[in-house]
Amino acid sequence: MRKNTARRYFMISLGAKTFAPVTPVWVVGTYDHEGRPNVMTAAWAGICCSKPPSIYVSLRKATSTYGNLMERKAFTISFPSEAYVKEVDCFGLVSGRECEKLSTTKLTPIKSDVVDAPYVEEFPVVLECKVIKVVEIGLHTEFIGEILDVKAQQTVLDENKMPDVEKVKPLVCSLSDMTYRKVGENIGKSFSIGKVILKQKGAKNAP
Amino acid sequence: MRKNTARRYFMISLGAKTFAPVTPVWVVGTYDHEGRPNVMTAAWAGICCSKPPSIYVSLRKATSTYGNLMERKAFTISFPSEAYVKEVDCFGLVSGRECEKLSTTKLTPIKSDVVDAPYVEEFPVVLECKVIKVVEIGLHTEFIGEILDVKAQQTVLDENKMPDVEKVKPLVCSLSDMTYRKVGENIGKSFSIGKVILKQKGAKNAP
Numbered sequence: 553m554r555k556n557t558a559r560r561y562f563m564i565s566l567g568a569k570t571f572a573p574v575t576p577v578w579v580v581g582t583y584d585h586e587g588r589p590n591v592m593t594a595a596w597a598g599i600c601c602s603k604p605p606s607i608y609v610s611l612r613k614a615t616s617t618y619g620n621l622m623e624r625k626a627f628t629i630s631f632p633s634e635a636y637v638k639e640v641d642c643f644g645l646v647s648g649r650e651c652e653k654l655s656t657t658k659l660t661p662i663k664s665d666v667v668d669a670p671y672v673e674e675f676p677v678v679l680e681c682k683v684i685k686v687v688e689i690g691l692h693t694e695f696i697g698e699i700l701d702v703k704a705q706q707t708v709l710d711e712n713k714m715p716d717v718e719k720v721k722p723l724v725c726s727l728s729d730m731t732y733r734k735v736g737e738n739i740g741k742s743f744s745i746g747k748v749i750l751k752q753k754g755a756k757n758a759p
Numbered sequence: 760m761r762k763n764t765a766r767r768y769f770m771i772s773l774g775a776k777t778f779a780p781v782t783p784v785w786v787v788g789t790y791d792h793e794g795r796p797n798v799m800t801a802a803w804a805g806i807c808c809s810k811p812p813s814i815y816v817s818l819r820k821a822t823s824t825y826g827n828l829m830e831r832k833a834f835t836i837s838f839p840s841e842a843y844v845k846e847v848d849c850f851g852l853v854s855g856r857e858c859e860k861l862s863t864t865k866l867t868p869i870k871s872d873v874v875d876a877p878y879v880e881e882f883p884v885v886l887e888c889k890v891i892k893v894v895e896i897g898l899h900t901e902f903i904g905e906i907l908d909v910k911a912q913q914t915v916l917d918e919n920k921m922p923d924v925e926k927v928k929p930l931v932c933s934l935s936d937m938t939y940r941k942v943g944e945n946i947g948k949s950f951s952i953g954k955v956i957l958k959q960k961g962a963k964n965a966p
Contacts, residue, residue, distance in 0.1 A: 559869070561880055564916060566909040570812040573838050573884060573922060573929035574783050574942050575805070598782070598805035600817040603898035605777045608815075610807040631780050637946055641953030657956055662766070673768055677780060687894055689903060691810035696896060702773040709771060710935065715780060717933040717940075722780035724931060724942060725949060726924040728917065732952070733924075735781050735931060736943030739844055742932060745939070746848030749864055 574733070577640055577723040580609055581628040581661070581670045581678075582620035589661035589670035590648035592617045593640050595725060596692065597629065605699040607679060610692040616648035621695050625683040626667035630675040634721040637732050666700045676708045676720045781940070784847055784930040787816055788835040788868070788877045788885075789827035796868035796877035797855035799824045800847050802932060803899065804836065812906040814888060817899040823855035828902050832890040833874035837882040841928045844939050873907045883915040883927045 578597040582590050596610040607629060611618045621627055632640045639657040646653065654661050654672070661670035664680045671678040681697030688694075710716035717735060724733050785804040789797050803817040814836060818825045828834055839847045846864040853860065861868050861879070868877040871887045878885040888904030895901075917923035924942060931940050 559880065561883075562913045563885075563910040564913050564920070566911060566920065568812055568905075568907055569909055570806045570809050570814070570906065571884070571886065571909045571922070572783060572806055572814075573924055573927045574931060576779060576781050576783075576931075596806045596808075598815075599777045599779055599803045600815065600901050601803075601896040601899040602777050604896075605775050606896055606899075607777070607779075608805075608807065608901075634946060638953050638956055641947065641949060641951065642956045643953070645950060645953050645957065651957075673766065676768075677778070678770075679778065685894070685896065687892070687903075689808040689811075689813055689892065692808040692813075694807050694815075694903075696894075696901075698775075699777065700775055702776055702778045703770040704773060706769045706771050713771070713773065714935050715778070717780055717935045717938075720780045720935070723946075724781060724783075726942065726945075728921050728924045728927070729945075730949040731924075731945045732947045732949060733945055734943035735933065736941035738933075738936075738938045738940055739841060739930075740848065740939045742848060742937040742939060743852060744848065746845050746850070746852050749845055749849045750852065750858075 572727060574724050574726050577632060577725055578609065579630040579632055579640060579643060579672060579675065580617055581630060581672065582617050583624055583669060584616065584620050584648070585623055589654055590616050590620060591643050591653055591672060592648070593644035600696060606684065606696050607681060607699055608694050608696045610694045612692055618693065621683060624668050626669040627681050627697055628664055628669045628671040629679040629681065630672045631677040631720060631722050632675045634723060634734055636674065637723060640723065676705045677715050678703050779934060781931050781933050784839060784932055785816065786837040786839055786847060786850060786879060786882065787824055788837060788879065789824050790831055790876060791823065791827050792830055796861055797823050797827060798850050798860050798879060800851035807903060813891065813903050814886060814906055815901050815903045817901045819899055825900065828890060831875050833876040834888050834904055835871055835876045835878040836886040836888065837879045838884040838927060838929050839882045841930060841941055843881065844930060847930065883912045884922050885910050
């Protein structure tokens with residue numbers, strides 16, 4: 553399939569490792585065995601099924617959240633706004649065993665009315681999840697949770713009653729320089745901006 | 760644990776659904792049974808283990824990529840730059856069954872030297888993966904792949920020989936308004952910017 557031309561890009565092998573240029577910032581909320589709320593900042597999480605609506609988070613056994621999830625089988629995922637970048641970073645700096653992260657950061661745990669887990673009141677969007685599958689991979693264990701409800705602060709909703717990215721102001725993390733980043737400029741509509749290529753005269757094999 | 764104060768934020772229930780304010784843009788490369796390269800733009804993917812380094816992609820059975828993955832047990836994940844936003848959108852607009860997406864978009868498939876799958880030459884970073892686990896969740900099936908190598912164009916590497924986010928210029932997708940976005944402004948260093956809270960005089964329970 554490869555065209556018989558010289559390669560234009562010289563590719564360097566970086567070895568077998570985890571890498572993605574950028575990931576969203578996910579905050580996982582759980583209760584421990586005494587009902588104390590804990591939060592951690594996770595990079596390895598993401599939606600993994602639409603029916604049932606599901607999301608995973610991958611954790612090392614050494615984390616407090618791992619133990620809490622094995623016991624309680626429930627968690628929340630909160631999406632923090634830019635304004636809370638220091639607090640979010642703090643969640644990743646210490647373990648729930650050594651520090652009550654929510655009181656330290658002066659943030660407020662709210663008990664979910666749907667699952668046995670807390671979320672952070674100040675963060676604009678939260679997913680409330682019950683664990684439906686636990687997948688052992690290696691150093692990390694993947695917890696797949698069914699999303700039983702999505703909740704959002706009324707003030708961040710758009711006219712379609714969905715969270716507005718310009719109001720939520722979500723954080724992403726750049727893994728190459730380990731920096732938190734704002735979500736930037738809009739450069740095109742999904743399922744739309746590519747149509748111009750399909751319409752171009754001379755596009756081969758266009759449907 | 761909840762403080763006995765009135766809630767400051769009115770939370771609206773949006774129901775059980777998949778939602779995340781923003782996701783990276785992942786391009787999955789596979790070969791079909793006749794060795795034809797196919798690419799698709801996926802939203803539901805992410806790193807899921809550090810040892811072995813692993814990444815998942817969740818797919819509906821209806822996609823060409825699902826069939827290719829079940830047969831070939833190998834895939835690549837490419838990270839496109841902003842400059843290719845139209846091409847990337849095109850990959851999501853049509854099925855590999857009805858359109859040869861790479862020739863239509865004038866992009867170049869390169870056969871991986873590590874796994875039985877192609878990647879897109881023009882995209883600056885690629886992960887080469889073999890399937891190590893298939894997890895049935897519901898409408899989507901999760902394919903977990905071990906990352907056997909990460910490759911990057913020499914021109915996007917920083918002084919530590921890692922891909923530089925300012926040169927890769929990765930895309931993210933805002934799911935609330937279905938737009939492609941640039942990665943924006945740096946607003947703080949990870950594992951660093953939160954230390955100020957732990958050092959604050961009067962921070963309760965700081966370690």
